[in-house]
Amino acid sequence: MSHPVLWHFTVSHFNEKVRWALDYKGVEWTAVEVDPFTKREMHHLQCQTTLDTGRKVYTVPTIRDDSTGATLGESSSIIDYLERTYPTPPLYPADAAERDEVKRWMLWLESLLLTFSALV
Secondary structure, eight states: OOOOEEEEOSSOHHHHHHHHHHHHHTOOOEEEEOOTTTOGGGTTOSOOEEOTTSOEEOOSSEEEETTTTEEEESHHHHHHHHHHHSOSSOSSOSSHHHHHHHHHHHHHHHHHHHHHHHHO
16 A cells, blocks of 8 residues: 655754644655655656636645545645545644634634744
8 A cells, every 4th residue: 555755854844743643643655755946756746736817836735646536735724634545633622612713713823824934
């Protein structure tokens, strides 16, 4: 059985979030370290994000799970995918209202990290 492949940067809060989720869920995975300037390790993937300008870019982290055929980027989308695909142990509370609250906090923290990163 194949296990997910994660394209990532070692030093990144967003990448770390996905690595922690994979490890917490006990999902075996393979890492591919990505050059942050060229992202050449990802050029064979069909998963790109379209910016507001229309330009397509590779985002990190990106995960490919051959067992389901899924390839997706953006850490929060990957977390949602892992929760649906590998539900045990759960990352989110079972209660829908509590789950929505966790997702709101995640978005807020991500925006805070992006703002802080821009200042450094």
